[in-house]
Structures are given as C-alpha cells and as structure tokens.
Amino acid sequence: MPNWTLNEITQAVNGKAMNTESIKPVSGVSFDTRTLSQGDLFIPLTAERNGHDFIQTAIDKGASAALWSDPVENAPDDIPVIKVKDTLKAFQSFAKYYLHDVxxxxxxxxxxxxxxxxxxxxxxxxxxxxxxxxxxxxxxxxxxxxxxxxxxxxxxxxxxxxxxxxxxxxxxxxxxxxxxxxxxxxxxxxxxxxxxxxxxxxxxxxxxxxxxxxxxxxxxxxxxxxxxxxxxxxxxxxxxxxxxxxxxxxxxxxxxxxxxxxxxxxxxxxxxxxxxxxxxxxxxxxxxxxxxxxxxxxxxxxxxxxxxxxxxSSFKLTKNRLEWLDGINGSTLLNDAYNASPSSMRAVLNYFKGIDVAGRKIIVLGDILELGAGAEAIHRDLHKRIDAGSFDEVILYGDLMHHLYEAMSEKTNASKIHFFSGDKNTLVSYLEKNLRSNDTVLFKSSFSTGMLEVVTKLRQQENV
Known part of the structure; x- marks a missing residue:
C-alpha cells in the first residue's frame, strides 16, 4: 500500500498546504466519496457537479487531506487541504510524480x-x-x-x-x-x-x-x-x-x-x-x-x-468479458455485454455460430453506440453475419437494432426474430418465460444499453 506525507504531495502538485496543525499519513486517493476509504486524499473534481460540495462527507469517512481549487474562504478548517489551480491537473501531476518515484x-x-x-x-x-x-x-x-x-x-x-x-x-x-x-x-x-x-x-x-x-x-x-x-x-x-x-x-x-x-x-x-x-x-x-x-x-x-x-493458459479475464454463467431454467448464458463495436460484434457472432451446444442457440444483441452517421447502415449490415440457420432465436434490443430487425425480417422466419425497445423488463419477462434447459444464450451490446441488468436478472440467484 502506498503512503505519502502531506509535504510530499504538496510538492508533487505544486500546491500550498493549509490547516496543517493535525497531519495524518495519506494511504490512498479517491475522487468519489462513495468509494473513499479512511486515510485517502480526497480529490474534488469539477464536472457536472462540484466535488468540493462533498468535502464534509469525505471528512466524515476519514479522509486524511484534500486537494482544493475553490475559493480559500470555502475550505474546511478541520482537515489539511492543498490549494491548487486545477484539481484534475494536480491529480494527474501527482500520478506522474509517483510513477517516476516507483x-x-x-x-x-x-x-x-x-x-x-x-x-x-x-x-x-x-x-x-x-x-x-x-x-x-x-x-x-x-x-x-x-x-x-x-x-x-x-x-x-x-x-x-x-x-x-x-x-x-x-x-x-x-x-x-x-x-x-x-x-x-x-x-x-x-x-x-x-x-x-x-x-x-x-x-x-x-x-x-x-x-x-x-x-x-x-x-x-x-x-x-x-x-x-x-x-x-x-x-x-x-x-x-x-x-x-x-x-x-x-x-x-x-x-x-x-x-x-x-x-x-x-x-x-x-x-x-x-x-x-x-x-x-x-x-x-x-x-x-x-x-x-x-x-x-x-x-x-x-x-x-x-x-x-x-x-x-491460466490467466483471468476481467468480469463481463466472455463470461460463462449459469442461467435460469437450466440455461447457460455467455455474457459479453460490457462493450461492443461492429468488429467485436462480428467476431463474437462468428465464434458463437461455430460452437456446439446441447440445446437451442439464442443471441440477444443490443445497440452499438458512438457510430455517428453510419450507425443505421452498420447495424443493418450485421444481418450478413447472422446465418438464421445457425441460431434458433435472434432477439434484438434498442432503437438502432431496429434497423437490423428490419433487414433480417426480409429474409428470416418471423418466429425466429424478436425486437424490443424501451423498458428492459419486457425483454426480461420474455426470456424468463421462454428460456429452457440446455439453451445457450449470447448477450452482446454496448454498456450504456443496460444489457448487464438483463443478464443479472437471468442468472441463477444463488450464483449472483
């Protein structure tokens, strides 16, 4: 665990220390009071909200010190603070200093x-x-x-x-x-x-x-x-x-x-x-x-x-990347719903198409985001990667996936393809009613679609 003195941090960020009567060692950093631990340096960032407004919460949770870029008269007097021009740049400068030190x-x-x-x-x-x-x-x-x-x-x-x-x-x-x-x-x-x-x-x-x-x-x-x-x-x-x-x-x-x-x-x-x-x-x-x-x-x-x-041969993959999970009703879930791009979507579909499973093979795809003007065409073209004969059901979720739904509907048996948008509970309810033993289900989407919520609700509860 790293430990720093207040003087060390002050020099690293080119700041000015205040309220130094009671100094405690700093053993960590946090820019979010929800995850702040005792002994942390609190870094109040200014974005959608002003992090300085949460200083009392940081103090109550045991922060040892804080960076500070708001007016000095607003600084607390019961915790050491380091006055800087910009808390984000100071945070990054501190990281550069520590990296060089180690x-x-x-x-x-x-x-x-x-x-x-x-x-x-x-x-x-x-x-x-x-x-x-x-x-x-x-x-x-x-x-x-x-x-x-x-x-x-x-x-x-x-x-x-x-x-x-x-x-x-x-x-x-x-x-x-x-x-x-x-x-x-x-x-x-x-x-x-x-x-x-x-x-x-x-x-x-x-x-x-x-x-x-x-x-x-x-x-x-x-x-x-x-x-x-x-x-x-x-x-x-x-x-x-x-x-x-x-x-x-x-x-x-x-x-x-x-x-x-x-x-x-x-x-x-x-x-x-x-x-x-x-x-x-x-x-x-x-x-x-x-x-x-x-x-x-x-x-x-x-x-x-x-x-x-x-x-x-034994490395551990970060959670939510190609993660095999036990699902409800004896199904098996392949969770890859943390992130998505056209290339990763195509790659995982190609892999899933080629594996042998005991029962039905189902794919659940959510929107791919941040594609700009080409989003409609990219989603529509995914139908070229989905061989209807290789999957028992294709379930699509999100406004952009409607373009893929339209493209597939022209050539695919209507009973094989389903489209949902808006409230994810409707999608969850459909899957809860229709998943059965030995079904294998792939989930793939961009994180912001919230598909991970769907995966969580479809897992066997004792494994969550």
Whole structure:
C-alpha cells in the first residue's frame, strides 16, 4: 500500500498546504466519496457537479487531506487541504510524480477492441517474472489511469495501463502521464467513429500512444495498413526504438499457424514455436491476436515464449468479458455485454455460430453506440453475419437494432426474430418465460444499453 506525507504531495502538485496543525499519513486517493476509504486524499473534481460540495462527507469517512481549487474562504478548517489551480491537473501531476518515484516498467495498451483482454493477458505474462499492477476493470480514462497509478504498491516492477479514448488528443494526454516503455495497439476498428470521422482518424488517435515514449517498444498488428503506412513513413521514429508486429499471416514478426476453437477455450500455434501449442482459457479465434501481442510484450520484458504460454493458459479475464454463467431454467448464458463495436460484434457472432451446444442457440444483441452517421447502415449490415440457420432465436434490443430487425425480417422466419425497445423488463419477462434447459444464450451490446441488468436478472440467484 502506498503512503505519502502531506509535504510530499504538496510538492508533487505544486500546491500550498493549509490547516496543517493535525497531519495524518495519506494511504490512498479517491475522487468519489462513495468509494473513499479512511486515510485517502480526497480529490474534488469539477464536472457536472462540484466535488468540493462533498468535502464534509469525505471528512466524515476519514479522509486524511484534500486537494482544493475553490475559493480559500470555502475550505474546511478541520482537515489539511492543498490549494491548487486545477484539481484534475494536480491529480494527474501527482500520478506522474509517483510513477517516476516507483519507476516500474510501463506498458500502455490501446486499440478499438481487445484492450481489456490484452491488458489481462499482458499482466499475466509479466507476473511470471515481475510484481505487476494493472488497470482495474475499465479504469482507462483521464481519471482511471492516474487512479490506477496511485493505487500501485511501492514495490511494483511492471504496471500495465489500459488507455481508452473517445476523442482525438485523449491518448496523447494519457501517454504523457504514463510515459510507456512498451506500447501495444490491439487493432483499428470503428469504435468512436462518431467523434473521429473515419478509421483513418481512429488510427491517428491510437498512434498518440507513442507521444509519451522515449525510445521504447511499439507492438502493433502489422497487417493493418492504416497503421503500417504511417509507421513505415516515420510517424513514430522520434519516439520508438523497436517495433514488433503480430498478425495472421507471414510478413509479421509473430503470427498464428494453427487455431482450434472450442466452447470455452482456444488452442493455437505460432511461427516461432510451430510444434508447441498455447491454450487460452477463453473462446474465440479473435483472442489469439490479443495473445500474440501479449507474447511480444513478454519478449520485450525478457519472458520466454514457453513461460508466456504457461501464464496465458491460466490467466483471468476481467468480469463481463466472455463470461460463462449459469442461467435460469437450466440455461447457460455467455455474457459479453460490457462493450461492443461492429468488429467485436462480428467476431463474437462468428465464434458463437461455430460452437456446439446441447440445446437451442439464442443471441440477444443490443445497440452499438458512438457510430455517428453510419450507425443505421452498420447495424443493418450485421444481418450478413447472422446465418438464421445457425441460431434458433435472434432477439434484438434498442432503437438502432431496429434497423437490423428490419433487414433480417426480409429474409428470416418471423418466429425466429424478436425486437424490443424501451423498458428492459419486457425483454426480461420474455426470456424468463421462454428460456429452457440446455439453451445457450449470447448477450452482446454496448454498456450504456443496460444489457448487464438483463443478464443479472437471468442468472441463477444463488450464483449472483
């Protein structure tokens, strides 16, 4: 557990300490009083609401100190406060200071899909040789990344940081806080195309991950022309010393040669170890690409391929990613409802189509968000990925999924396809009445659709 003095924090954020008569050690940080623990430094952020308004709650819950950017006369006098111009920037500066102080190897991971899975894989590989700290859940933005840094123990040797974005410039900010030694780009898809305009714009935004580097290692999918062209034209030369590529065919440094998929695992071989198989405890051929990136990251850390294989065989995936659950009425649920993009939707549908199950195979799909003007066409085109003969029922939820419903209704037996919108209880009621023993149900949608609520209600209660 980290511990800091008030003076140390004050210097790190270039602030001015006040009310220092009673000083207690700081053992953590929190910008949300709902999760604040005794001994935390409270960071009142100003966004939709002014976090300074919750200072008394922070004090009551045992905060040791607080940053402060509101007028000094409004500051409490019964807790030390550090006056700063901007609490968010001070928070990020504190994270930069602590990262430099601990000085672990830093691995940054970004991409349109697969960030969290790759983060979990890289952390597993790294932990074979080093004490490793990683992003918790999806804490990958301008708040989550500095929080992850400040949560690490002082004896951490490697930190694995997921970097998410929705707009240009966000990865640049995160990279300059983290200063990665190793940067991984998983793939370029259509996520956040609403804000970035095109896959070209997405590729440029993802390459911002090198901006905080100093002659580090970049790992990326070498078959992605949007990245390859820019990198080959010198975009990263001043920041990157070593480049490693992964993919599906010859021409990259590491590629898969054989892949076998099953209901709950994936087995593959590579060009580097053609006679040795790696077994992943998760399904989906697309996850092999994430594993290849993790193996290359392991190489950069000095972890052998054999040891990486061993670590990958038992790595733990973050909750709500391809999570098999026991459902009501003897059904089985495959929960992948935390996030969605067109590419991840297509990939999981392709996987689900290929598995063998004992009973009916049902898919429940919710809206894919942040697609901008192309949202209607993208949802409609998903019908090309849904072979009606491979699924017993297709259940769609959300305004955008109505476009897929219309496209499928033209060619699919009406009894196989169902559409819901608005109140999710109607969807839940339908599934509660119709799910039966040996049914296998895939749930996939963007997080904001609330599909996780549906999954929770359909789980066997003793397992929730």
């Amino acid at each position: 000085s672990p190897k830093v691995i940054g991971i970004t991409g349109s899909n697969g960030k969290t899975t790759t983060k979990d894989m890289v952390a597993a590989v790294s932990s074979f040789k080093y004490k490793t700290h990683k992003t918790d859940g999806n804490f990958n933005n301008h708040l989550g990344l500095p929080k992850t840094i400040l949560d690490m123990d002082r004896d951490t040797e490697v930190i694995v940081l997921e970097m998410g974005m929705s707009e240009k410039g966000e990865i640049d900010t995160l990279s300059k806080i983290a200063r990665p030694d190793i940067a991984v780009i998983t793939m370029i898809g259509e996520s956040h195309i609403e804000y970035l305009g095109s896959r070209d714009g997405i590729a440029e935004a993802k390459l911002e991950i090198v901006e905080g580097m100093d002659q580090g290692t970049l790992i990326y999918p070498g078959e992605e022309q949007l990245l390859y062209t820019r990198i080959n034209n010198g975009w990263v030369d001043r920041k990157v010393k070593t480049i490693k590529t992964f993919g599906k065919t010859e021409g990259v440094d590491l590629f898969s040669t054989e892949i076998q998929t099953a209901m709950k695992q994936t087995i593959f071989k590579t060009n580097q170890k053609p006679d040795v198989a790696c077994t992943l405890p998760i399904p989906g051929e697309y996850n092999v690409q994430n594993a290849l990136a993790a193996i290359l990251a392991g190489e950069a850390l000095g972890v052998s391929t054999e040891d990486s294989y061993a670590q990958l």
